[in-house]
Amino acid sequence: MNLDPGVENLPYSCDIDVRDFVDIVSIMQQYDLGPNGALVMAADLIASKIDEIQNEVNRVNPDYLIVDTPGQIELFAYRSSGRFLIDNITSEEKTNIFLFDGALITTPVNFVSIALLATSIRLRLNLPTVNVLC
Template structure:
C-alpha cells in the first residue's frame, strides 16, 4: 500500500482533490480508498472507506467535556491518535493499493499538534508522500505567495514526507496563473514583483524568507489543478508516480 496525504489551508479544495484523485485511480483500474481524518466535516464529495467520524463524535465530545465547537475539534483530533490501532485495523481490512488521506480543514490541528504527526507516522505503508494545496485565490499577490510557500515548507518539515505542491482554483484566477507560475520558477521575477508591491521592511523580510525557501529546494514549480474540470490531474499523477512508483505512471 502507498499512502498519499492531502494537506492545505481551509477551503483550498482538499476534499475535492481527494475525490478526483480517487476517481482517476478507480477509472484506471487501480484499487484506491479514502481515509477521512477530519472529525468535524459534515459533507464530503466521496464515500469514505475509513472515516474517523466512526471513532470520535464532535457533538458527544462537546456535551461530555462541556466544550465549544473549536475545543471539541481540538480534542477530537487528539483522540484520533488514541484510536490509531483500530483505524489501522480497518485500513488493513480494506487493503488498497493507494490510500488517499483527506486531512482536517484546520491544518494547524493536523500538522502542528503531536497527534497529527503521530497518526502520519503510524499508518503502516510501503511509501508515503504529501500533496500540499496552494489555494489559488490566496496567492495572487507575490507577498501572499511567499507566505503560503513558507507554510508549505513548514508543513513539509513537520510531516517529514516527500511533497508535491499544486495550485488549486485555477479557474478563478485567470491571467494571474501565469504570474504565479513564473514566480514559482524564477526567483528574480518574484523578487521584482515583491519590490513593486511591498514597502522596504516588508520587501526585506519577504525576500529573506524567499531566498531561504529557494535554497531549501522549494522553487521547483507548481502543478496547476482545476477544481472544476480536473485539468492537471494527469500531471499530478505523473509526479506522484515518479515518487511512489519510480516513474511508472498510471495509463489514462
C-alpha cells in the same frame, strides 16, 4: 480516508471515515467544549484509536491510501497526535500533498505566505511533499 472529524459533508465518498470513530458533537457535549476545543481533543482521541483505524485500513486494503486531513492544518501538523498518526499508519511509502488554494494566491505576497506554510508543514511532518495549485 477522511481524517477531519468536524466536516459535515464530504465532496467525495470515502472508504474510511474518522467520524465513525470520533464524534465531534459528543465531545462538545461531554466535555463542555466549543467547536475548536472539541477539534483539538478529537485529534488526540483519533490518535488513541490508531489500532482500530489501522484495522479498517487493512480491511479495505487499498492500493493507495489518500488521507484528507482537517482544513485547520494546525490541528494535524502542529500537534504531536498528527505526527503520531503519520508514523503509525502502516505504509511502505508516504508523501504529503499540499494544496495551494488558487483563490488565496492572488498576489505575490499571498503566494509566498502559502509557500512558507507548505514548507513549514513539510518540515514538521518530515515527508516528501508535492505542492499542487488548485
